[in-house]
Amino acid sequence: MGCGNSKVPLEASKKGYVGVVQSLVAFSKAHNDRPCDEPKKCLEKQRGAWFSTGVKSHQQTSNSQQLILRDGRQRDKAAKYKDKFDPRVTARYDIKALIGRGSFSRVVRVEHRATRQPFAIKMMELEAPEGREVCASELAVLQRVSHTNMIQLIEVFQFPQRVYMVLELATGGELLDRVVSRGHFTERDATQALRMVLAGVRYLHNLGVTHRDLKPENLLYYHPGADSRLLITDFGLATFGGTGPELIDNNTTDEGDRTGTERSWSLRTTCGTPEYLAPEVLLRRPYSCAVDMWALGVITYIVLSGSMPFEDDSRTRLYRSILRGKYSFHGDPWPSVSNLAKDFIQRLLALDSATRLTADQAICHSWVVTMAASSSTRNLHRSISQNLRQRASRSSSRCPSSTTSSCDVGCPGK
Incomplete structure (x- = not known):
């Protein structure tokens, strides 16, 4: 769950x-x-x-x-x-x-x-x-x-x-379980799932909560049926802070600074899962709920391709790629993915958090609103599965102990 x-x-x-x-x-x-x-x-x-x-x-x-x-x-x-x-x-x-x-x-x-x-x-x-x-x-x-x-x-x-x-006990499996098991997956299917995630994230942000650990493993279907709702889970790193109408203006807090004019609360604690960390977190700068939107950009990239935008066995090189915003749309299935979908990802993976889409803006993005109506109806399932399988074949022979335990960045007290 x-x-x-x-x-x-x-x-x-x-x-x-x-x-x-x-x-x-x-x-x-x-x-x-x-x-x-x-x-x-x-x-x-x-x-x-x-x-x-x-x-x-x-x-x-x-x-x-x-x-x-x-x-x-x-x-x-x-x-x-x-x-x-x-x-x-x-x-x-x-x-x-x-x-x-x-x-x-x-x-x-x-x-x-x-x-x-x-x-x-x-x-x-x-x-x-x-x-x-x-x-x-x-x-x-x-x-x-x-x-x-x-x-x-x-x-x-x-x-x-x-x-x-x-x-609640979610029994419908993780988001990518559903993507792979259904055997047919298009951009329209991707937007159906992402709309539910975005609705949840918008609710959190309006409440003044930043999740700080959004990833496919924490997005679970309530039941196995096709009409199941998708749930955001695991609030172990979530905290009140970022932005939200319910935040009270003040000078300082234990976690960061609040600015009365912007009604924002800048978080400071470094925590999350490495591959999904936003640049501002890695730079140890005060950050906001925009870090969740960066993570949604990473999730969207994964859902559409079965590969990661930022990946490296070396943490140093991984973080360097994130800080540079170094990712690409090369290889399958990207030639068949619509420009609107790529634009959605690019606007979420903006290095400058101030220009990154908010949850409200992301829900109103043309690709999401039209449910990819103008996109190709090509089945992306084969490419997604193949990319996941290739990644596994490169790693299955060594199965190091480091892949068998959690790697969330420590966040004492939060």
């Missing part, structure tokens, strides 16, 4: 686009029979990666067996953590499986004992000061948001050592 966020130091690992590798390892092994250096670690991390649904169609038997084994492991882990849950929580909810973990949290799938309705519970540890700050920040945001394209907080159990957040 997208709430197992882990806030770890920048040096700890690499994630983002690399997440697709984890889900394509099994596909590459099925075709190339190349064993991974760490097979156990790879197997355990395939869940929750970009490509899990698409890969399933290629190896149903193998994946079915893996799912059975994985479900058994999850139940074992759930039983292990069940003892840590307060009896007042387990009296109301039946713990079913562990589905995620973070530095200060565990996320389990549960079932309401009376209604049998499934939910997710995020258990936050409060012993460490950092854990208390992270919990307070995330809870403050979740208690304020209520939107059809946001994961919803159902109820909260608060105790001295732990907080239990009961959340």
